[in-house]
Amino acid sequence: MEILTNYPVKDPTKVGQRFLYQCNEWHYLSQPEIDALGWPETAGFPAPVNKAIFGYSNVILLNGYSNVSFSGGTPTINSIYDILGLGSKCHEIKIFNPNSIQLATPKNFHLLKNLEDAGTTLAFNIMNTNTSKSIIESIFEQLPNTNKVATIKITNTPEANLVNISIATSKGYIVIL
């Protein structure tokens, strides 16, 4: 089996093929497989074969190839910060990480097309983390436009007041500083 050392990229010519990336087995998804997941992607999108669910049954989060810092995850410095997850509704993605941890390289936030609040339960909460301005703005840039009520809370992140909020609000999100 092929072993990749760089983050895998989409390749429609490899649909069905499997490979190893950071000690985990991945495959290139076919269009029906992607459609079944409800992801806004096209054939050849790479994803791990085994996906982990971190306490939210409607959210599929990538686990294992890197240490992602979601609730229940074990963060390490400079984690790739990857989300592969959707569902009919996607309430409350919370990211927890100690302030000593610097998350880096957000991936695949464009897949979060169903983020939506439910009253006081916010769609996306990264408050009280050490997430930097550049990472937050990268997440904002990757997120898809939304016509739902979806709130992102970045309160008490070290550079919250410097973040270009309009990247997210112009896409339809509410942002709480």
Add this chain to the structure above:
Amino acid sequence: MQIISVAIGTQYELEVQRLIKTIGLPVNVLTTKSTKYHKINNDPLIDGLYHKTNFANCFDDIDPNIPLIFCDADMFALKANPLKDFNVNDDVDFAFVPYSGKYHFPDQIRQVAFDAFGYKINSGFMYFKNLLIAQNICTKWASAYLQRVALYETASNVSKYEYDEYALMISLIDHNYNIQLLDRRWNDFDLNTREDIIKSDSVFFQSHDLEIV
């Protein structure tokens, strides 16, 4: 003090029983069996939230001169006699717990409402000086809520999942009420793990995790 709640739907009726037990005082509850309940929407969430926004106009037996406390049905306390220390200044008309943080919206109407207050209102636990003030607020609140409901099918970034609080703020942009902000201990709505709630010194919490049926 008169305690009011709204429990539209089976699960909220179950939840409000927990509220009644933990409050230890009579709670006047609006349910689908109440004489002033009139179904206004087939969606149980919208129907329930409408009756919350209009609660002060849906009871026949509220003393008009005694202050009211509205509690969401999913609230609960872990301390005996939880309201024994509750008080507001004598001249206060309306009191509630604010959310923290500065909100930035994709639309003007909610931004204007937020900027008028400087915070978002949490409607889970609210004090009203008397019935007339509660009725005036609720009449405007319910009207604004129904206007939001009318936008659900047509406008972006408006849906039933915003619940009732933005409607309350929009309805009160030009208010003249004397407002007091309550400490978070009166509704520590952000706490949702058993461990966090047990070790908290707050008085009231909310469970939030109901499936509406």
